[in-house]
Amino acid sequence: MTKVLISGASIAGPTLAYWLRRHGFTVTVVERAPKPREGGQAVDLRGAARDVIERMGLLDTVRAHHTGVVGLSAVDQRNRRVWSWGSDLSGDSGGIIADLEILRADLGRILYEASRDGVEYIFDDSIIALHEHAGGVDVTFASGGSRTFDVVVGADGLHSNVRRLAFGPEPGFVQDQGYYKVIFATGADVPLDDWQLMYVMPGRRRASLYPTRGGRTRGMFFFAGPEIDHDRRDVQRQKRFVADAMAGAGWQVPRMLESMWDTTDFYIDREYLVTIEEWSRGRVALLGDAVFGGSAGMGTSMAVVGAYVLAGELAAADGDHVRAFARYRQVLDGYVRDNKKPMPGGKNLFLPKGRGMIWLGNQTTRLMLAGPWRSMLTGDLQGKAGGVTLEDYAGPGKVVDGASRREDALQ
Numbered sequence: 001m002t003k004v005l006i007s008g009a010s011i012a013g014p015t016l017a018y019w020l021r022r023h024g025f026t027v028t029v030v031e032r033a034p035k036p037r038e039g040g041q042a043v044d045l046r047g048a049a050r051d052v053i054e055r056m057g058l059l060d061t062v063r064a065h066h067t068g069v070v071g072l073s074a075v076d077q078r079n080r081r082v083w084s085w086g087s088d089l090s091g092d093s094g095g096i097i098a099d100l101e102i103l104r105a106d107l108g109r110i111l112y113e114a115s116r117d118g119v120e121y122i123f124d125d126s127i128i129a130l131h132e133h134a135g136g137v138d139v140t141f142a143s144g145g146s147r148t149f150d151v152v153v154g155a156d157g158l159h160s161n162v163r164r165l166a167f168g169p170e171p172g173f174v175q176d177q178g179y180y181k182v183i184f185a186t187g188a189d190v191p192l193d194d195w196q197l198m199y200v201m202p203g204r205r206r207a208s209l210y211p212t213r214g215g216r217t218r219g220m221f222f223f224a225g226p227e228i229d230h231d232r233r234d235v236q237r238q239k240r241f242v243a244d245a246m247a248g249a250g251w252q253v254p255r256m257l258e259s260m261w262d263t264t265d266f267y268i269d270r271e272y273l274v275t276i277e278e279w280s281r282g283r284v285a286l287l288g289d290a291v292f293g294g295s296a297g298m299g300t301s302m303a304v305v306g307a308y309v310l311a312g313e314l315a316a317a318d319g320d321h322v323r324a325f326a327r328y329r330q331v332l333d334g335y336v337r338d339n340k341k342p343m344p345g346g347k348n349l350f351l352p353k354g355r356g357m358i359w360l361g362n363q364t365t366r367l368m369l370a371g372p373w374r375s376m377l378t379g380d381l382q383g384k385a386g387g388v389t390l391e392d393y394a395g396p397g398k399v400v401d402g403a404s405r406r407e408d409a410l411q
């Protein structure tokens with residue numbers, strides 16, 4: 001039976017594990033964190049990704065965890081609404097809040113629970129070496145062991161470890177977008193009433209409050225500036241760096257900074273666009289943010305769709321990785337090209353420099369929301385999110401057939 005090792009147990013990893021298992025593969029997932037990672041804000045499942053979730057029988061579960069957020073409002077320093085983009089534009093019409101909007105940690109947990117039966121999960125470990133030969137890939141783990149797999153998949157995010165080991169150092173494969181994003185648990189002194197609030201301030205900085213079920217609030221900061229070389233494990237130093245960058249800001253920022261110092265639920269990263277050309281090399285393939293990362297709002301959807309197609313093509317090719325990886329690319333190429341897009345206008349529109357640009361941005365958005373140009377705000381997001389035909393690789397009845405066909409072929 002084909003043995004697949006997946007690095008990363010967030011969104012792409014467990015989705016791939018689920019489908020590979022259903023197709024009869026032997027699956028191991030290795031995750032660096034000691035347990036499925038908490039944290040993050042909301043992620044959206046759009047178009048074809050929603051179909052994959054439905055095929056997994058998870059649509060109702062994911063829906064039950066909808067964040068409950070009804071729209072996005074830009075506010076001024078005194079928390080007065082400048083414009084509001086409400087749920088009348090949401091869901092299938094391609095608005096800002098997807099029909100399936102869910103906290104990243106909730107989705108990760110749901111996918112992990114759905115996939116763990118029959119899948120070997122190894123937490124608190126990582127791959128440190130890959131050696132490919134005619135019979136497979138010898139994998140050495142940080143914990144000391146070594147095992148051989150037929151296929152290895154890097155579903156380990158923007159800073160993919162597998163990508164580094166199999167393809168080369170990160171700087172060759174990512175494009176820095178020039179700003180930081182910070183996500184953390186926070187309190188707020190203003191009522192949110194199920195709305196996400198966003199405050200854009202001069203000096204290329206932006207803060208946001210995001211309500212979640214149970215009254216918990218997620219805070220977000222974005223700020224531009226050169227990349228600082230800081231130790232990823234030194235959280236106190238990272239928080240000092242954020243506090244300095246956001247110093248002197250108004251609205252709820254002082255309150256948010258106060259919460260940030262106390263929380264253990266803290267995430268910081270640069271915004272990157274992944275630019276790697278190859279999706280696979282030999283017996284190693286990349287999936288999710290490791291290869292599609294950096295899109296505005298479609299990262300999770302591409303991870304889920306990519307996992308479905310990669311698993312399906314491996315099954316359809318009876319584990320022949322050469323055929324399967326070629327088809328994986330062929331099926332998804334156009335879909336990924338359409339959806340792997342950074343924020344329109346880049347840093348200059350997302351994080352304007354001065355008050356004039358902020359005013360202009362707000363007036364333009366107001367005008368577009370009021371007129372027949374609304375759809376231009378998101379582009380043809382929903383159309384592009386559905387821009388791939390998902391083959392029915394395995395209706396439940398075909399799973400067993402698929403597995404036995406492979407075994408027959410091996411005899």
Ligand SMILES: Cc1cc2nc3c(=O)[nH]c(=O)nc-3n(C[C@H](O)[C@H](O)[C@H](O)COP(=O)(O)OP(=O)(O)OC[C@H]3O[C@@H](n4cnc5c(N)ncnc54)[C@H](O)[C@@H]3O)c2cc1C
Nearest residue numbers: 008010011012032040041126156157161288289299300303
């Ligand atoms: C903590 C966190 C918070 C996030 N918050 C948001 C958010 O608020 N909004 C948003 O749109 N997107 C967020 N993302 C990104 C989002 O999850 C992805 O864009 C998307 O869902 C694709 O997921 P992925 O599984 O490809 O990558 P990721 O979700 O980035 O997951 C990669 C996984 O690989 C693991 N990993 C990393 N290195 C190794 C290694 N050496 N060995 C083994 N495992 C490793 C990581 O711990 C992680 O579990 C967040 C990601 C993380 C990890």
